[in-house]
Every structure is written in structure tokens, then in C-alpha cells.
Amino acid sequence: AQSVTQLDSQVPVFEEAPVELRCNYSSSVSVYLFWYVQYPNQGLQLLLKYLSGSTLVKGINGFEAEFNKSQTSFHLRKPSVHISDTAEYFCAVRFPQGGSEKLVFGKGTKLTVNP
Amino acid sequence: EAGVTQFPSHSVIEKGQTVTLRCDPISGHDNLYWYRRVMGKEIKFLLHFVKESKQDESGMPNNRFLAERTGGTYSTLKVQPAELEDSGVYFCASSQGRQGASPLHFGNGTRLTVT
Numbered sequence: 001a002q003s004v005t006q007l008d009s010q011v012p013v014f015e016e017a018p019v020e021l022r023c024n025y026s027s028s029v030s031v032y033l034f035w036y037v038q039y040p041n042q043g044l045q046l047l048l049k050y051l052s053g054s055t056l057v058k059g060i061n062g063f064e065a066e067f068n069k070s071q072t073s074f075h076l077r078k079p080s081v082h083i084s085d086t087a088e089y090f091c092a093v094r095f096p097q098g099g100s101e102k103l104v105f106g107k108g109t110k111l112t113v114n115p
Numbered sequence: 116e117a118g119v120t121q122f123p124s125h126s127v128i129e130k131g132q133t134v135t136l137r138c139d140p141i142s143g144h145d146n147l148y149w150y151r152r153v154m155g156k157e158i159k160f161l162l163h164f165v166k167e168s169k170q171d172e173s174g175m176p177n178n179r180f181l182a183e184r185t186g187g188t189y190s191t192l193k194v195q196p197a198e199l200e201d202s203g204v205y206f207c208a209s210s211q212g213r214q215g216a217s218p219l220h221f222g223n224g225t226r227l228t229v230t
Binding site for chain 2: 004032034036041042043044045046049051090101102103104105106107108
């Protein structure tokens, strides 16, 4: 079955520290990969996406993610976080083969940046 | 460009009542999706419209849920009769272009509480 696993439900960090939010997926075929962020009382906003090409993808707000096909991972990183990065982060995968265009989401990771 | 708009932002109803959620996608977006997040769980796909046609409704939980997209513009999601387990946040999203690669633009969601 197609699934997405976000290994950490909550990640607390101090301001200016680096952070990595982990995401693994299960698939034997090519996929499209996305990270979304949800700030309090807002909708989901696209951070970055991987469709093909370079495995290192840069997104908004200083975030980047690296696609690792052999490990079926797409971990999100930021070298130095700010208080304003406090939000919930969702990894999502699209399996274009098979006719369905739906996104499959992980359970989300709540990032809390403390002063 | 206006984003995806959802009405209402919150709805509290009693078990057995009917509720209708509305979504206005970004103008010109042919693809419209409904997702739902039950508390503590992952965001799950409900269905996908291409213009006015249902492309994929495999995520609809049961026949108490009815989605329509009038003239390929806005969409409604009706729950009748509502049950306690229907509580959650309902997200609408839209996209345009090549479906698999196009990122979804999400609305702020409708928080539904069934008491």
C-alpha cells in the first residue's frame, strides 16, 4: 500500500538551531514529493516540491529537502530556524502512475521553535 | 490572484443535522480536491473534480457525503445526516495544468464539529 511516514510527531528546537524533519514513503515506482506547512489558523502552503532532476530542492523561507531514491526518503532541513517557523509540516506524495492524482499525506510534524 | 476560499470557517452542528461546505477554487483551475483531517490523524483525500466531472471519489467515506461542482466552478460538500465521526477539518484545494506535477493550492479549511 502507498504510504507516507513522518517519523516525528513533535520536534522542539531552539531559535537559530538547525532542524531536520524526516519523511519516508513506500513506493516501487516514481513519485512526486511535496512539503507543505500549516501555520496556526491558516491553510496549507507549499514549501517545496520534487518532480525530477536535482535531488536537492530549495524552497521558500530557507527550507530545502533532499530526495533519496534508494532510501525512499525526502527529509526537510533548515540550517537556522526562527520563531516564525513554528508550524505543522506535512510531507506528501503523489503517485502519478495508476491514474489517480491524489496526494497522500504523512501525519504531520509539529515544529516548535523556542527562544 | 485570489486564493482558494472556503465557507464557513467553522461549523458546529448536532448529530443528524445537515451541513454544506463550500469551496471557491482559484479562477481557471480545472482541478478541485476535497481532503479531510480528523483530529490526530493524517490529511486524507476525499475526491477530485476535473471541471464538473468527478475524476476520483475513492476517498468518500460513505453515501452520507455528497460533493458537487456546479458548472466547473465552485464546489459544495454536503454531509447528511452528520455523525460524530464526521468532525474534523475539511480542506479544499485546486490546481491547474499537468495534474501530477502541479502543486495544490489549499484553502484555510472548514472546521466541522458534530455534537
